[in-house]
Amino acid sequence: MKYNVTIVEFSGDYVAAVSSALASLGWNPKEGSSYLIKPNMLNSKTSDEGVTTDPGIVSALIGFLKGKGCRACVGDSPGNAYPGKARAVFEDTGMMKAVLEAGGEFLDFEGQPPVIGQINGELVASVPFSKHVLEHRIINVPKLKTHVQTVMTGAVKNLSFGCIQGASKSKLHTIGNTPEKMAKVMMDVYSYIRERVDLNLMDAIVCMDGNGPSFGRVRRVSKILASRDALALDMVAFRMAGIDPLCVPHIREGIRRGIGPTSEDEIEVIGGPLPNYEFKIPSTFLRDLSLRFGSVVKRLVPKISFDKSRCVKCGECAGICPEGAIEIVEYPVVDDSKCIRCYACYEVCEYNAVKIKQKALPL
Ligand code: SF4
Numbered sequence: 198m199k200y201n202v203t204i205v206e207f208s209g210d211y212v213a214a215v216s217s218a219l220a221s222l223g224w225n226p227k228e229g230s231s232y233l234i235k236p237n238m239l240n241s242k243t244s245d246e247g248v249t250t251d252p253g254i255v256s257a258l259i260g261f262l263k264g265k266g267c268r269a270c271v272g273d274s275p276g277n278a279y280p281g282k283a284r285a286v287f288e289d290t291g292m293m294k295a296v297l298e299a300g301g302e303f304l305d306f307e308g309q310p311p312v313i314g315q316i317n318g319e320l321v322a323s324v325p326f327s328k329h330v331l332e333h334r335i336i337n338v339p340k341l342k343t344h345v346q347t348v349m350t351g352a353v354k355n356l357s358f359g360c361i362q363g364a365s366k367s368k369l370h371t372i373g374n375t376p377e378k379m380a381k382v383m384m385d386v387y388s389y390i391r392e393r394v395d396l397n398l399m400d401a402i403v404c405m406d407g408n409g410p411s412f413g414r415v416r417r418v419s420k421i422l423a424s425r426d427a428l429a430l431d432m433v434a435f436r437m438a439g440i441d442p443l444c445v446p447h448i449r450e451g452i453r454r455g456i457g458p459t460s461e462d463e464i465e466v467i468g469g470p471l472p473n474y475e476f477k478i479p480s481t482f483l484r485d486l487s488l489r490f491g492s493v494v495k496r497l498v499p500k501i502s503f504d505k506s507r508c509v510k511c512g513e514c515a516g517i518c519p520e521g522a523i524e525i526v527e528y529p530v531v532d533d534s535k536c537i538r539c540y541a542c543y544e545v546c547e548y549n550a551v552k553i554k555q556k557a558l559p560l
């Protein structure tokens with residue numbers, strides 16, 4: 198089977214770029230359908246900071262859907278979410294304004310009790326989804342970034358973790374306490390949700406490399422990518438970023454399960470040739486290697502520390518920590534013996550107060 202991924206240049210006109218990506222993919226919505234647009238709204242940092250999905254893409258997509266007589270809803274569950282957080286993140290990032298002005302509807306993922314999905318995966322039996330996720334056809338609008346836990350984040354991760362309600366994500370970090378187990382957790386959830394996904398449209402306009410997904414280096418790539426298949430889209434996007442897709446655990450796991458392309462040869466890239474942006478890989482990549490090559494590498498795996506001058510003592514890092522390794526003693530303190538280096542605390546801190554301490558490599 199051949200998978201298609203389209204890639205278009207973004208030169209400032211969102212409507213033209215989104216229309217062009219969808220036309221070259223040959224995708225049209227089913228007239229009169231109700232769609233859930235699922236951006237990546239990790240926290241209150243904007244798309245120009247390389248963190249959240251560009252509201253301009255979502256706005257253009259809403260216009261496209263409404264032009265075809267469809268209902269366009271938009272929702273997401275931010276990191277370590279609690280009631281009210283999704284609304285605040287949408288407002289802080291300008292997403293709420295873009296959605297409402299384009300005639301879309303905001304759906305609050307944290308507003309109602311979750312619906313338990315019996316996913317019967319290899320590691321995860323059931324998860325609490327936002328009820329909106331299970332009531333709509335989904336258009337996935339991820340952001341292309343590096344990620345200290347998963348090397349890269351894109352289409353598959355946006356569907357797997359972002360569809361789960363509230364702080365339950367923390368429990369999945371406990372189950373996924375190694376890179377390979379985290380990939381299995383992601384693929385367990387993704388396998389359940391993928392049949393509901395009609396389209397994946399990736400924001401690769403302002404991206405992030407290094408220690409993403411919040412405080413890496415901002416990279417302007419100026420591309421929009423689209424595909425019907427999330428795994429195929431990730432493989433092409435990661436290759437464009439200069440990262441071999443096989444270095445990313447969830448790609449290896451997807452290939453093992455056969456839920457998408459089993460190699461890049463099965464993907465046709467429309468709008469190529471593919472550029473190479475040579476993204477800087479996260480320093481935490483050593484964590485993956487330590488599990489393969491043992492204690493010598495393990496000693497070099499970066500540890501967590503806290504910058505008191507930035508910390509506002511909100512406690513979100515302690516709340517997300519799957520091992521209970523963080524205690525707030527006026528400021529947060531980590532118990533290294535409990536820490537599994539999942540870096541969820543780094544991901545969730547909006548104040549750049551969680552630091553990843555890289556040891557110098559021996560020459
Ligand atoms: S380190 Fe960050 S998340 Fe943790 S308490 Fe301080 S500001 Fe909050």
Ligand code: SF4
Nearest residue numbers: 518536537539540542
């Ligand atoms: S302290 Fe941070 S890196 Fe360590 S287990 Fe807790 S959340 Fe993960």
